[in-house]
Amino acid sequence: MLGQLIVSGLAVGACYSLLALAMVIIYKTSDVLNFAQGEMAMISTYVAFTLMESHHVPFQWAVILTFLFAILLGASFEFVFLRQAKEPTVLGLIIITLGFEMILMGFAGWKWGPDQRSLDFPVSNIETYNLFGLVMSKINFWTIVISLVLMFILFLFFRYTKVGVAMRATQQNQLAARVMGIRTKWILSFTWAISSMVGAVAGMLIAALGVLDPTMMMDPLLKSFASAVLGGMTSLPGTAVGGAMLGIIENLFGGYVSLAFKSVVAFAVIVLMLCIKPSGLLAKHYVKKV
Amino acid sequence: MLKVKNIETLYGLIMAIRGVSLEVQEGQIAAILGANGAGKTTILKTIMGLLEDQPDKGTIEFLGKRIDGKDAEEIVHLGISYVPEGREVFPELSVDENLRMGAYTRRDKKGIKEDYDRVISHFPVLSERKNQWAGTLSGGEQQMLAIGRALMTRPKLLMMDEPSLGLSPILVKEIFGITKMINAEGTTILLVEQNAKMALKISSYAFVLENGRIVAANTPDILLQDEDVKEFYLGIRSEESVKGYQRWKKKKRWR
Ligand SMILES: Nc1ncnc2c1ncn2[C@@H]1O[C@H](COP(=O)(O)OP(=O)(O)OP(=O)(O)O)[C@@H](O)[C@H]1O
Ligand SMILES: [Mg+2]
Numbered sequence: 001m002l003g004q005l006i007v008s009g010l011a012v013g014a015c016y017s018l019l020a021l022a023m024v025i026i027y028k029t030s031d032v033l034n035f036a037q038g039e040m041a042m043i044s045t046y047v048a049f050t051l052m053e054s055h056h057v058p059f060q061w062a063v064i065l066t067f068l069f070a071i072l073l074g075a076s077f078e079f080v081f082l083r084q085a086k087e088p089t090v091l092g093l094i095i096i097t098l099g100f101e102m103i104l105m106g107f108a109g110w111k112w113g114p115d116q117r118s119l120d121f122p123v124s125n126i127e128t129y130n131l132f133g134l135v136m137s138k139i140n141f142w143t144i145v146i147s148l149v150l151m152f153i154l155f156l157f158f159r160y161t162k163v164g165v166a167m168r169a170t171q172q173n174q175l176a177a178r179v180m181g182i183r184t185k186w187i188l189s190f191t192w193a194i195s196s197m198v199g200a201v202a203g204m205l206i207a208a209l210g211v212l213d214p215t216m217m218m219d220p221l222l223k224s225f226a227s228a229v230l231g232g233m234t235s236l237p238g239t240a241v242g243g244a245m246l247g248i249i250e251n252l253f254g255g256y257v258s259l260a261f262k263s264v265v266a267f268a269v270i271v272l273m274l275c276i277k278p279s280g281l282l283a284k285h286y287v288k289k290v
Numbered sequence: 291m292l293k294v295k296n297i298e299t300l301y302g303l304i305m306a307i308r309g310v311s312l313e314v315q316e317g318q319i320a321a322i323l324g325a326n327g328a329g330k331t332t333i334l335k336t337i338m339g340l341l342e343d344q345p346d347k348g349t350i351e352f353l354g355k356r357i358d359g360k361d362a363e364e365i366v367h368l369g370i371s372y373v374p375e376g377r378e379v380f381p382e383l384s385v386d387e388n389l390r391m392g393a394y395t396r397r398d399k400k401g402i403k404e405d406y407d408r409v410i411s412h413f414p415v416l417s418e419r420k421n422q423w424a425g426t427l428s429g430g431e432q433q434m435l436a437i438g439r440a441l442m443t444r445p446k447l448l449m450m451d452e453p454s455l456g457l458s459p460i461l462v463k464e465i466f467g468i469t470k471m472i473n474a475e476g477t478t479i480l481l482v483e484q485n486a487k488m489a490l491k492i493s494s495y496a497f498v499l500e501n502g503r504i505v506a507a508n509t510p511d512i513l514l515q516d517e518d519v520k521e522f523y524l525g526i527r528s529e530e531s532v533k534g535y536q537r538w539k540k541k542k543r544w545r
Contacts, residue, residue, distance in 0.1 A: 162394065169380045169391050176378040178340060181366035181395035181443065 003134045005255045006248055011140035011209060013247015014147035017240045018202035019217075019224035021154065022195040024231065024239050028171045029191045031090045036077070036097045037224075038217030039104035040196050041203030044070040045119065046112055048204055049212055052120050059122050066204070067197050074196025075189045083185070108214040121208035143205045150201055151240055158236070167191060219263060223250075226266040232279045291316040291478055292337070292370075292447055297348030297358070299329075299336045306332045307345070308502040314447065314495075319469070319479045321489040321510075324499035330482040331375050333499070334449050338372045339365045352447070367395055371445030375452050375482075377436040381425025385416055388424045388435055392442025401444065408475075409438035412468050430461045437465075441472065448472065449480045454488065466492050490514060 019037060026034050034040075047069045051062040081096050082088070125139035158164040170177040170187045177184050206220055223246055230242025246269060254262035292314040299307035306329045314320045324330050336345050339362040350358040357365055380388050389409060393402045410417045413434040419427060424435055433453055440448060450469070454462040462485065470492050473479050483489035490496060490510040498506040498513070506513065 162390075165383065165387050165391065166394060169383055169387075172380045172382055173378055175340065176374060176380060177391075178362045179338065179366070179372045179374060179378075180391050180439070181363045182391070183361075183363050 001255070002252075004136065005251050007134060007136045007144075008140050009248035009251025010244055011143040011247070012251065013227075013244040014144050015202045015206045015209070015243075016220060016224045016227045016247055017243025018147055018150065018198055018205070019220055020227035020231065020239045020243050021151070021236060022199040022202065023224060024228050024233060024236060025191055025195045025198070027228070028234055029167065029188060030082075030093070032082070032093045032097065034097045034195070035094065035221075036101040036104060037195070037199050038203075038221030039101045039108070040070070040073055040077070041199035041206075042214065042217045043104050043108060044073065044196070044200035045203035045207045045212060045216075046108060048200075049117060049119050049207075050112075053117075059120070063204070066200055070196045070200035071193040074192035074194070074199075077196075078189050078192035083188075105214055112214065114213060116211040116213045119204060119207040119212050121204075123208070125208070139208055143209060146201070146205065150198065154198070154236070163187075163190070222263075223247075223266045226270045226273075229270050229273055291353060292480070293349075293351040294333075294337065295349045295351075297333075297336060297345035297350065299332050299341060299344045300346045301332075306502055307336065309348070310499070310502070310504055311348075312497050312504060312507070314478060314480050316478055317473075317476075318495055319473050319481060319493045321481045321483055321493035321496040322499055323483060323486045323489060323496055325484070328499045329502040330499055331451055332502075334372060334451055334480070334482060337365075337449065338362055338370065340372075363395070366443055369444075369446035371440040371443045371448050373436045373440045373448070373450040373453060376455065377429075377432040379424040379427070379432050379435050379439070382423055384421050385424055385427070385435055386420045388439050389416070389442055392439035395443065402442070405442050405444055409441050412441075412471065413438055430457050430465075433457060433461075433465060437468070437472075441477075445477060447478045447480060449482075451482045452484060453481070454483065454485045462488060 019041065022041075023034055023037050026032055026037075044066050048062050048066040051057040051065055052059060057065065077100060081100060082093055085092060085096065121139065123138045123142045125137050127138050128135050129138055129141050131141075158168060166177070166182045167187055167190070169180070170182060170184050174184050177187075202220070202224075203217065206216060210216065224243060227243035227246050228239050230246065231237075231239030246266060249269070250262050250265040253265050292312075294310060294312045296309050296311050297307055298305060298309055310329075310333060312320075312322075322330050322333065332341075335341050337350055337357075339357070339360050345358055348358070349356060352365075352368055352370060355368065357368065357370075360368075380391065383391065389406060393405070396402055415431055416435060416438055419431065424432065427435060433455075437450070437453065440450075453465050453469070457465065466488050469479060469481065481489055481493060490513060493510055496508065496510055496513055497504050506516065506518075508516075
């Protein structure tokens with residue numbers, strides 16, 4: 001029982017982590033909290049669903065096309081809405097993302113209706129694997145694997161590629177980045193594109209674990225926000241660990257204490273974290289020299 | 291090499307640069323001197339294309355090409371590099387990554403390697419701190435990193451904004467020594483300084499800036515003879531009474 005609760009909690013937690021990473025990537029670059037993150041992922045998931053369901057596109061092609069769609073969605077949202085804001089304040093930009101969230105939500109409701117659907121994932125959520133005496137559903141296993149692989153790719157990207165390092169540089173000092181010849185505006189669009197794509201993966205996994213409907217991301221978005229707070233809003237590893245922890249904690253709480261209050265755990269975690277260590281689980285600090 | 295003609299730069303409605311012209315010849319170390327708020331940093335930022343829609347008036351030419359109104363990215367590509375005031379390193383990138391960001395616009399692997407080695411030979415301490423976060427370096431080390439990072443763009447013209455700011459006298463000497471060496475290796479330098487004594491020592495031409503205007507421009511030996519420069523920038527007073535205070539209030543000639 002304990003093992004199963006941990007594994008299924010970890011699978012959900014991995015999705016929180018991905019969605020939270022998507023938020024943090026944007027927050028670090030522009031101080032903007034993207035409240036449309038969940039809905040962008042939801043729309044992308046519907047695109048995958050429509051491609052497979054109505055156009056009979058094979059799964060792997062549907063995924064690739066969905067990635068392209070997500071990239072385009074993220075970059076064009078930044079370009080069309082955020083960049084046009086005159087003398088933007090951070091608060092103003094956040095309100096724009098809220099507006100975008102409502103537009104997307106309304107669009108999904110109009111286009112696909114409120115029915116719950118299931119995303120045709122090539123991995124069964126009934127069949128199980130038996131690993132080291134631990135029984136886990138195949139979908140849980142693959143969710144964890146896919147999330148880990150994607151996080152590892154992100155790590156390599158930010159660590160070793162020129163564009164990845166330039167993105168971190170832009171986050172840390174925009175003036176200096178421009179002086180180095182980095183096109184910071186382009187980097188910003190790129191950030192939104194990557195974030196939206198990571199969000200789309202989270203969306204598809206969440207739909208595969210549960211159901212697909214226009215409100216499916218509301219709860220996960222709150223949880224991933226809590227995960228991001230656990231990571232101090234800035235640390236990528238902290239955010240990843242935070243999401244996994246949150247998934248496990250709430251699942252254990254649901255399993256042993258009270259299923260009804262399962263979702264409240266995320267709020268408790270946010271409050272606790274902000275009281276005890278607002279800088280986040282793994283936040284490192286450097287002292288700025290004058 | 292660099293020709294600035296009559297530029298005016300505005301911050302909103304405030305005019306910070308009021309018609310500045312200056313010229314830097316290839317191979318020179320040119321200096322811009324001036325008190326706090328004179329507009330030195332603003333001139334460099336205007337040249338670098340960092341201020342949107344500025345200069346409001348006037349032209350800037352580099353190697354015979356108009357560069358006013360161009361983006362910083364393009365200007366870096368043409369061969370101007372800028373060491374910002376206050377170093378502005380990327381605090382949570384390693385020293386190594388900071389230097390590599392300097393070569394962001396370049397594709398020539400071999401040239402980048404050469405320049406990397408050259409920077410390390412100027413500043414050996416950077417190689418010892420290679421994997422350390424730049425934010426954890428001392429002020430002096432950060433200044434060296436900022437200069438090294440600017441050199442990684444392989445500039446034809448290197449603009450340095452108060453490299454001596456907040457450094458100990460020994461370190462200031464070292465930085466100025468290396469500046470001279472970089473110049474001797476073929477990089478033209480435009481130096482902004484409050485430390486007029488040092489700047490006049492290594493430069494071959496200097497401009498004195500006050501309230502957004504150039505009020506004097508000459509070779510250092512002539513500027514050093516200038517009573518006003520002596521008094522206001524070097525702190526040397528020529529007329530003192532026996533009791534040790536000035537007998538009359540000196541007026542700047544140009545006001
Ligand atoms: N972003 C800005 N907005 C408005 N005014 C500015 C801005 N930056 C500089 N100024 C003003 O422009 C003038 C020139 O500033 P600048 O930074 O160029 O001076 P400086 O000569 O570099 O001084 P310091 O030696 O202190 O660095 C100052 O009066 C300053 O207040
Ligand atoms: Mg200045």
